Amino acid sequence: MNGVAVGVDFGTSNTVAAFPGDATGLPARIVTVDPDGNDQRLFRSVLFSPASDSSQADTTYWFAGGQAIQRYLDDGAGRLLQSVKSFLHSPSFTRTTVRGKGFTIEELVALMLTPLRNRIEKEGEGSIVRAVFGRPAVFHPDPQRDALAEERLRRAVLLAGFPEPTFMIEPIAAALRYEEQLTDDETVLVGDFGAGTSDFTLMRLGPGRGAGSRKQDVLAAGGIRIGGDRFDAAVVEHLLLPRFGAGSSYKTLSSRMTLPPWITRTLLSWHELFLLREPSTLDFLRHARRTTDQPRAMDNLITLVEDNLAYHLYRAVEAAKRELSDQARAQLRFHVGGIEIEESITRPDFDAWTAPLRQALLLKVNEVLSQAGGKVPDTVFLTGGTSYIPAVRADFAHLFGEDKLRGGEGLTAVAAGLGRAAGFSDTSRWERK
Numbered sequence: 107m108n109g110v111a112v113g114v115d116f117g118t119s120n121t122v123a124a125f126p127g128d129a130t131g132l133p134a135r136i137v138t139v140d141p142d143g144n145d146q147r148l149f150r151s152v153l154f155s156p157a158s159d160s161s162q163a164d165t166t167y168w169f170a171g172g173q174a175i176q177r178y179l180d181d182g183a184g185r186l187l188q189s190v191k192s193f194l195h196s197p198s199f200t201r202t203t204v205r206g207k208g209f210t211i212e213e214l215v216a217l218m219l220t221p222l223r224n225r226i227e228k229e230g231e232g233s234i235v236r237a238v239f240g241r242p243a244v245f246h247p248d249p250q251r252d253a254l255a256e257e258r259l260r261r262a263v264l265l266a267g268f269p270e271p272t273f274m275i276e277p278i279a280a281a282l283r284y285e286e287q288l289t290d291d292e293t294v295l296v297g298d299f300g301a302g303t304s305d306f307t308l309m310r311l312g313p314g315r316g317a318g319s320r321k322q323d324v325l326a327a328g329g330i331r332i333g334g335d336r337f338d339a340a341v342v343e344h345l346l347l348p349r350f351g352a353g354s355s356y357k358t359l360s361s362r363m364t365l366p367p368w369i370t371r372t373l374l375s376w377h378e379l380f381l382l383r384e385p386s387t388l389d390f391l392r393h394a395r396r397t398t399d400q401p402r403a404m405d406n407l408i409t410l411v412e413d414n415l416a417y418h419l420y421r422a423v424e425a426a427k428r429e430l431s432d433q434a435r436a437q438l439r440f441h442v443g444g445i446e447i448e449e450s451i452t453r454p455d456f457d458a459w460t461a462p463l464r465q466a467l468l469l470k471v472n473e474v475l476s477q478a479g480g481k482v483p484d485t486v487f488l489t490g491g492t493s494y495i496p497a498v499r500a501d502f503a504h505l506f507g508e509d510k511l512r513g514g515e516g517l518t519a520v521a522a523g524l525g526r527a528a529g530f531s532d533t534s535r536w537e538r539k
């Protein structure tokens with residue numbers, strides 16, 4: 107059996123894998139990780155456990171990737187886990203109980219990575235002997251939590267049957283992909299805007315820099331926990347919360363009270379919405395519904411909570427967000443379980459709602475550049491799904507000049523760079539300081 111080398115970008119929303127290129131200069135090859143999906147290159151970083159009473163659920167605890175989403179949409183019940191990567195740093199996330207069984211976070215990640223490994227080995231026609239995994243520049247600003255996240259990811263990788271991984275910072279991997287096109291040396295700022303984090307690296311790249319350790323080529327690096335998930339939440343916050351009862355009032359014995367804001371703000375992190383299913387909270391919502399000044403909004407909220415529709419809501423929001431990357435206006439349509447929401451969003455609306463997020467991204471970029479003594483990059487390579495947002499690009503064009511901007515392969519550049527790195531037998535040259 108052949109020994110296969112592979113690079114894996116375990117992303118907050120998508121996982122992508124790539125085989126190294128070959129000696130003739132062929133670039134890395136993206137693995138078909140989801141043969142049945144709309145985009146076969148993307149393995150959705152999602153797990154689904156069917157409800158115990160649903161059919162065929164007796165033996166199968168978990169579905170992963172596109173299958174998980176399909177099964178969730180078909181069943182309408184069960185546990186959907188998404189953005190698990192965002193919790194790797196959290197010491198309080200020790201285990202989650204599903205159908206009476208406890209799962210550690212590394213076991214959950216391994217449940218996603220195991221079918222992925224099977225796909226890679228099938229397509230690579232051999233077992234994996236070398237694996238380079240990506241990690242964000244910063245899982246968490248606290249070094250202990252950061253180390254915890256990497257260690258958990260490492261354990262998950264091993265549990266899933268991969269060999270001991272080498273870790274490479276995601277934007278450095280994207281830089282290596284970009285480097286393949288260069289004919290001259292450049293100092294490049296790479297921005298990788300994902301779903302959970304945005305990472306920046308200032309790096310010297312070029313055709314002459316292939317051999318030896320590359321550590322000294324990384325001039326500065328940093329990241330921030332802002333990505334596409336937060337852009338989705340901004341749409342919910344500014345457009346949709348009133349449609350779910352924010353600002354409504356209900357009657358108490360002596361006066362009218364405003365619905366506590368924490369209730370509707372739970373919608374901003376959709377995976378926490380299940381907390382509102384707590385019986386005492388649901389009782390309170392039903393009680394407030396009786397005297398509310400906004401009956402339709404309260405009905406929407408109760409349906410959303412009772413029917414566990416947060417995922418559907420965020421799917422609708424994300425679809426509108428993506429549409430806005432290509433068009434000046436998008437229609438947000440959410441018609442599920444009796445909730446009827448139809449809102450038009452213009453690009454200026456979206457840009458205004460997300461301005462604080464973009465401001466924070468720019469501050470982080472300045473911080474990273476100042477680590478390198480304020481060095482001005484020759485070019486700026488933007489990648490990651492969130493780099494498709496026109497305002498994100500425009501901010502960088504404004505800061506550095508349109509002519510310096512490079513981009514492309516938004517969803518696969520990191521994996522392609524990791525694949526390239528996996529082609530080198532000595533992966534220690536990529537290891538972090």
Ligand SMILES: Nc1ncnc2c1ncn2[C@@H]1O[C@H](COP(=O)(O)OP(=O)(O)OP(=O)(O)O)[C@@H](O)[C@H]1O
Nearest residue numbers: 117118119120300301302303334431490491492494
């Ligand atoms: N056309 C688009 N316009 C705007 N956003 C988009 C577009 N396409 C994808 N996205 C967003 O990009 C994000 C996914 O990008 P990507 O696959 O690079 O992230 P990831 O690697 O899973 O996350 P991370 O790198 O943070 O772990 C999602 O938030 C998605 O909504």
Ligand SMILES: [Mg+2]
Nearest residue numbers: 117300490520
């Ligand atoms: Mg990513």
